[in-house]
Amino acid sequence: MPAAAATAELAGLLASTSVIGLSAAGQESGGSSGGFGGGSGGGGGPAHRRAVANADPTCGATLLADQCCQILAVMLQGLLAYGEARRGGSPYVALVCLMYTLTLALMLALPHVYWQNRRWLLPCTRLLAFSINTAWQTGVGTSLVLERAAQLGVKGVVGDVLRVAAGIRSMSILLVTIFTPLPPAATFVLHLAFLPMTSNARGYCATRLMSDPLSVRRQVNAAAALDLASLPLVALMPVAAGLINTPQAAASAPTCHATLTFFQILIILAIPLLLSVYSWRPELACSDSGGTPSESTPGKLRSLAARAGAAADSGLHRLLGGTSRPAVRCVVAYYALANLWIFAGL
Structure with missing residues (x-):
């Protein structure tokens, strides 16, 4: 449905813009514990938080922004996968949603491991999102704004x-x-x-x-x-x-x-x-x-x-x-x- 696709894409834009305030809060806190997950052992502990933000406080804000964007992206992809399943469409959207969910779990549970592999992992998730055919089709999603004089x-x-x-x-x-x-x-x-x-x-x-x-x-x-x-x-x-x-x-x-x-x-x-x-x-x-x-x-x-x-x-x-x-x-x-x-x- 074009209307549903347009709503989903606009929700993705709003999800991206909502990171502004979260990034600013992360920069003010200098990578505080609020954005890196909890746990005394494992990947979310204080040692990993210090390791991620050891070069500059903005590193902690960047990780916080990645986590927040990924949470909203999982919600968006879940909505798209649900709509595709109801229409009997391609299961590829569900696969993209699964990969987004696994990446989010890695960000929250093992932020240090994610940070080590961020240079290639984050681009891969972005490419998955734009590999869906609605990323270039007309008449669906945000391309509907072109149907005006x-x-x-x-x-x-x-x-x-x-x-x-x-x-x-x-x-x-x-x-x-x-x-x-x-x-x-x-x-x-x-x-x-x-x-x-x-x-x-x-x-x-x-x-x-x-x-x-x-x-x-x-x-x-x-x-x-x-x-x-x-x-x-x-x-x-x-x-x-x-x-x-x-x-x-x-x-x-x-x-x-x-x-x-x-x-x-x-x-x-x-x-x-x-x-x-x-x-x-x-x-x-x-x-x-x-x-x-x-x-x-x-x-x-x-x-x-x-x-x-x-x-x-x-x-x-x-x-x-x-x-x-x-x-x-x-x-x-x-x-x-x-x-x-x-x-x-x-």
Whole structure:
């Protein structure tokens, strides 16, 4: 039922936004015992809480946010699984709910073990949630907001842009990324995987909002502005000159596909990566291990993977973060955005 799916997706957005207050409370308490589970022995004891928050108090707030988001996600997936079972649908939604429940049990019972494996475990749970076919279908869930005509005026432009961001599922990905952050390298890989999982430009462009004549004119104007902004890069790359649409061909070219793809890449990949880079600090990076490295083969492999991830994080931070000069960052940002637009027009 489209209405039920829309309610479930909107509940997921509200679940993501409700983490703001919980994260702030966790930061004020400096990773107090309220967010890490109880128990005198096992994984939820004081020793594990200190191990998780030994590098910086915000590590405790991050774990608390992960736990709260996971609780709400389990409730949401349980609702979706119940609806699918009543309709006799695919059991895949129930499998996703089971995996979410097991991850929540690990977070609450063994938070230290979860924290050691957070870099790969959290992205896997996110990919499971967006691997359901409703993540890219039109006519269900939040894509129903695209079934309205475009609005006039500046307020109409802002409202339509927000509706497009919500309708193509980019806003939900951005919100989850903001409130349960990952290191830059993990963010880049995860959100790169999100692009093909949520991409459906042909279907979205056929909706009432995107096919409205007013929206079509806005898309042509946006494409022309992006073409003009990309001209300096095209001058340095003569091979790319043929990839830019000429004004005569703008009407027949798939302008909607190009602008929507560029918008999706910007919201799903570029902005989350920049937020991750600017919020991550090498000297404040939370420790993934509470003790000495293991001498076993799995321990060595995990240590090697951790060093490789840290090197990738440092490289992205040096390239896009605060260690580079503002002029260098501006040049990198322009080069990246111009290439994204050229890629979107292919």
